[in-house]
Amino acid sequence: MMMWVTGGVLFxxxxxxxxxxxxxxxxxxxxxRPCPRALRVGLRGxxxxxxxxxxxxxxxxxxxxxxxxxWLGAMSLSGMLLVMLLPYWPRLAVxxxxxxxxxxxxxxxx
Amino acid sequence: MKNTFTQSMAWLHTWAGLIFGWLxxxxxxxxxxxxxxxxxxxxxxxxxxxxxxxxADAARRAVAYLQAHEPQAGNxxxxxxxxxxxxxxxxxxxxxHGGGVQLDPRTGEAxxxxxxxxxxxxxxxxxxxxxxRNWGIFVVGALALVMLAALVTGIVIHKKIxxxxxxxxPNKGQRSWLDFHNASAVxxxxxxxxxxxxxxVIFMLIYIPAGVDALFEGDSxxxxxxxxxxxxxxxxxxxxxxxxxxxVAPLLxxxxxxxxxxxxxxxxxxxxxxxRIEIRPELGNRIxxxxxxxxxxxxxxxxxxxxxxxxxxxxxxxxxxxGLHFAQFGGYxxxxxxxxCGLVSCVMIASGLVLFCVKRGRKYGNGTAQASAxxxxxxxxxxxxxxISGLLLxxxxxxxASRVLPVELAQRESWEVRTFFGVWVLALLHAGVxxxxxxxxxxxLLVAVLCIGLGALGGVGDAMxxxxxxxxxxxxxxxxxxxxxxxxxxxxxxxxxxxxxxEAGA
Numbered sequence: 001m002m003m004w005v006t007g008g009v010l011f012x013x014x015x016x017x018x019x020x021x022x023x024x025x026x027x028x029x030x031x032x033r034p035c036p037r038a039l040r041v042g043l044r045g046x047x048x049x050x051x052x053x054x055x056x057x058x059x060x061x062x063x064x065x066x067x068x069x070x071w072l073g074a075m076s077l078s079g080m081l082l083v084m085l086l087p088y089w090p091r092l093a094v095x096x097x098x099x100x101x102x103x104x105x106x107x108x109x110x
Numbered sequence: 111m112k113n114t115f116t117q118s119m120a121w122l123h124t125w126a127g128l129i130f131g132w133l134x135x136x137x138x139x140x141x142x143x144x145x146x147x148x149x150x151x152x153x154x155x156x157x158x159x160x161x162x163x164x165x166a167d168a169a170r171r172a173v174a175y176l177q178a179h180e181p182q183a184g185n186x187x188x189x190x191x192x193x194x195x196x197x198x199x200x201x202x203x204x205x206x207h208g209g210g211v212q213l214d215p216r217t218g219e220a221x222x223x224x225x226x227x228x229x230x231x232x233x234x235x236x237x238x239x240x241x242x243r244n245w246g247i248f249v250v251g252a253l254a255l256v257m258l259a260a261l262v263t264g265i266v267i268h269k270k271i272x273x274x275x276x277x278x279x280p281n282k283g284q285r286s287w288l289d290f291h292n293a294s295a296v297x298x299x300x301x302x303x304x305x306x307x308x309x310x311v312i313f314m315l316i317y318i319p320a321g322v323d324a325l326f327e328g329d330s331x332x333x334x335x336x337x338x339x340x341x342x343x344x345x346x347x348x349x350x351x352x353x354x355x356x357x358v359a360p361l362l363x364x365x366x367x368x369x370x371x372x373x374x375x376x377x378x379x380x381x382x383x384x385x386r387i388e389i390r391p392e393l394g395n396r397i398x399x400x401x402x403x404x405x406x407x408x409x410x411x412x413x414x415x416x417x418x419x420x421x422x423x424x425x426x427x428x429x430x431x432x433g434l435h436f437a438q439f440g441g442y443x444x445x446x447x448x449x450x451c452g453l454v455s456c457v458m459i460a461s462g463l464v465l466f467c468v469k470r471g472r473k474y475g476n477g478t479a480q481a482s483a484x485x486x487x488x489x490x491x492x493x494x495x496x497x498i499s500g501l502l503l504x505x506x507x508x509x510x511a512s513r514v515l516p517v518e519l520a521q522r523e524s525w526e527v528r529t530f531f532g533v534w535v536l537a538l539l540h541a542g543v544x545x546x547x548x549x550x551x552x553x554x555l556l557v558a559v560l561c562i563g564l565g566a567l568g569g570v571g572d573a574m575x576x577x578x579x580x581x582x583x584x585x586x587x588x589x590x591x592x593x594x595x596x597x598x599x600x601x602x603x604x605x606x607x608x609x610x611x612x613e614a615g616a
Contacts, residue, residue: 062444070443
């Protein structure tokens with residue numbers, strides 16, 4: 001169960017990160033340059049997709065009855081974390097996405 | 111009131127938020143702590159051993175103890191050791207809370223356990239403010255309505271919900287406070303709305319009894335019966351004839367197979383031919399809060415007399431909402447999720463309260479404003495300190511009191527509660543005599559030190575107690591950082607909290 005929970009929270013964070021970086025203002029905040037339109041759309045799409053994956057993982061962890069409640073909580077809290085990280089350590093906020101492949105490896109081979 | 115719709119919403123949000131925010135903060139903090147009420151109970155009573163005894167063995171020992179000490183009692187209550195509550199408690203009579211004797215689950219011997227209000231105090235304070243029960247429920251219900259109103263008006267007056275969805279600009283004074291207040295409110299909006307609304311739903315029949323009054327002519331028992339909660343007829347005749355009590359272990363196994371993990375059992379009319387054994391599940395076996403449900407067995411033959419009732423759709427809906435509020439379902443990951451969401455809610459309310467003062471500091475905080483305006487501003491400032499850091503101080507003081515007060519003290523529980531309120535009043539007085547920023551720093555530092563120091567009180571024998579101490583440690587370090595940040599902020603010409611100097615200096 002803990003792997004599913006971790007994954008749910010992780011993908012919620014990455015989803016929020018994608019949506020956030022798909023916004024002109026926040027992309028600039030991290031990379032100090034404007035965001036090409038295609039990338040913006042791609043980031044947002046990936047963000048929504050990650051949120052969907054997060055929902056599936058939360059449902060795996062808790063079942064469909066209460067999973068969506070946990071999903072909302074995970075999105076809220078990871079959004080909060082992102083908002084607090086962005087102004088202080090913007091690169092770290094983005095870099096946290098690197099945990100996803102690690103999680104995937106552990107999930108596949110662990 | 112102001113002219114336009116948005117302006118009047120802003121007026122309502124500001125003033126309702128300020129006046130009721132102080133108590134709402136207390137409700138949210140104690141509610142957040144109550145997520146871990148059993149763990150705090152366990153920490154506050156270090157005499158209770160953490161053991162790994164099966165429920166069947168524990169139940170047998172409890173019955174043997176009651177057989178030896180209370181064979182004539184009309185009712186035996188047994189709380190079985192569970193994952194979150196490793197104690198074994200037996201009681202007689204119908205009292206639901208408190209009382210009773212704590213047993214060692216390994217031996218079945220009574221153990222001396224200090225009286226303590228435990229984490230249950232936070233739970234009770236959360237929905238009654240420690241007022242008489244029904245008064246408290248109404249006051250807290252009214253406050254929950256204000257909270258809902260504050261949420262809705264907040265949405266109305268926040269013009270850029272999506273544009274500033276991820277925005278937080280630190281070190282910009284008032285701007286930063288508003289950003290934080292907005293972000294924590296918007297991002298956790300589902301949680302805020304859910305927790306406030308489901309909180310109201312718990313006592314909906316107390317708040318709005320008209321429906322039941324009309325349908326059942328005010329007969330609440332008829333209403334409960336109609337839901338399938340009918341109590342079995344008590345066998346008065348048989349209860350006078352002696353009888354031999356059946357072994358409870360197979361019944362527990364049968365109930366566990368049907369209900370999931372068990373919480374405890376009641377044996378009515380023990381040692382008579384009319385004995386009844388009621389076995390209740392733990393609260394978190396399903397989403398709908400199962401409080402009051404039990405499987406009933408014949409105490410002599412062991413035959414199943416009644417299963418847990420099936421709820422009809424409407425009561426089930428209510429129970430599920432209550433379950434969403436109580437967060438018993440989903441294990442520790444869910445509990446932590448609720449706990450952290452609750453913390454963010456508390457900080458959201460606190461930041462709104464601070465924002466009120468930050469916004470008006472320049473205008474009313476110095477000599478140029480009218481004396482009466484300055485006085486009211488000072489009242490808001492003092493209340494902010496006293497109701498935010500003061501309440502935190504009171505909560506941690508209660509934890510200390512549970513360990514530090516002499517064990518043999520008469521009416522120990524009420525002394526704990528007195529400590530809680532006494533410290534709170536002292537904190538308000540302290541805030542009244544100190545300059546606001548000094549008061550913030552001093553009180554927050556004290557809370558931090560007390561939180562960090564919880565471990566020094568010892569009595570950490572098992573994982574659960576270590577968890578309490580570690581969580582308090584983390585909390586203390588965070589609060590210490592806040593205190594340090596508030597103290598470090600260069601003294602602005604007026605009262606300031608962290609980060610408002612950039613703007614003041616600009």
